[in-house]
Amino acid sequence: MPRLNILKSWKAFMLVIVGLPLAAYGIVRLAEQKYAPLPWYGENFEDMHRPEKAFRLQHFAFTSAGNLPVDSEDWKGRITVAHLFFTSCPTICPVMMEQMQKIQDSGADINLVSVTVDPGHDTPQKLQAYIRQKGYGQGNWQLLTGDKRELYRFARKGLFITATEGDGGPEDFIHSDRLVLLDSLQYIRGYYSGTSEKEVRLLLDDIKKLQHER
Template identity: 50%
Template sequence: MKLEKSYLLTSWKFFLVLLIGIPVLAYVSVRMLEKKYGRLPIYASSTTLAQDNKTDGSLPPFVFTDQLGSTVTNSIMTNKIVVANYFYTSCPSICPKMMMQLQRVQAGTDKVMILSFTVDPKRDSVGRLMKFALQYDVLPNRWRLLTGDKRALYHFARKGLFITATEGDGGETDFIHSDRFVLLDTRQRIRGYYDGTLPEEVDQLLADIKKLQNEL
């Protein structure tokens, strides 16, 4: 009789463990799959989400010049996952940190285009960009440092990538400085924002790039 009670008690405990454990295991598994394969949000701006996920992104057209002296337009983004940011070569603080993190993106991804737009085109000439590119082992087929008309550069930052909430016209006294990395998918839609100075956020960026690649 005691053996029978002991068996029933053990069976009841085992059943209780299964009853609790299976849903927990299923939840953890689903969360892990979502983290690895789940879809990223689609941003219409830095603070709002797009309502229609079937519509392609609408970025302002641009014509800039890269570190090689070549003309670069929006067409460079066609069918590519893109990581974009703004910087300037004489920046003493956050830009070196961001560039080192972009080195990680360049080394840790395949077929991803990096576009770094200067906020100081007056000083950041093609020659200066080339020296900067050599300093950070920039591969021109993967990573372009871009300069050009200041008003156009600032317009793209504010109305294309939405990296700042400040208003301005790109005039002489206007200045933008942001630590944001912006992730765009192959349809030129914004899919994420990341602090480019923090390794853990760049870890998330690299993970999100893999998610986008799984969407293709």
């Protein structure tokens, strides 16, 4: 009987020795995920660790579905989630648009922006028809088009949404599932898969972090 008690005590001791560090690690990781600042990104998804070295969105000028001019000044002071799409896309774009709709339905006070990579087809009139048909792109959500070379330069050198090279010419094409999170000062603060519900939930959590960061 004493031997059994000693064995039980030894097991309990080992559980405490192993369990306490694991529990402490879990608490630290949870705190980091909830309260640690988001990274500041530079070119090609590089974490610059602080804003002084990070990339800040440069000037752009596009056209909305309502055929109105939209430029970088319109995004200042607002958290923004941006991504690329095209209205005739049969694969990842519909899934991404559904996830963007979930972000809008969350009630977060942010800009949502969908930038077409097929401006030859996605004219303002086509975007308007898409909005009426699908219900996307209303309220705080803009669908944008413009000159292809400028759109592709924005994707590659503004959002760094892809590492591929190209000139925005007739044979150039970009297709990506990334959602890009920008803070109110127009620094890139996160990249997420727009086809992953888990990553979109993380994005929503990170939006709250940025709102508390102001």
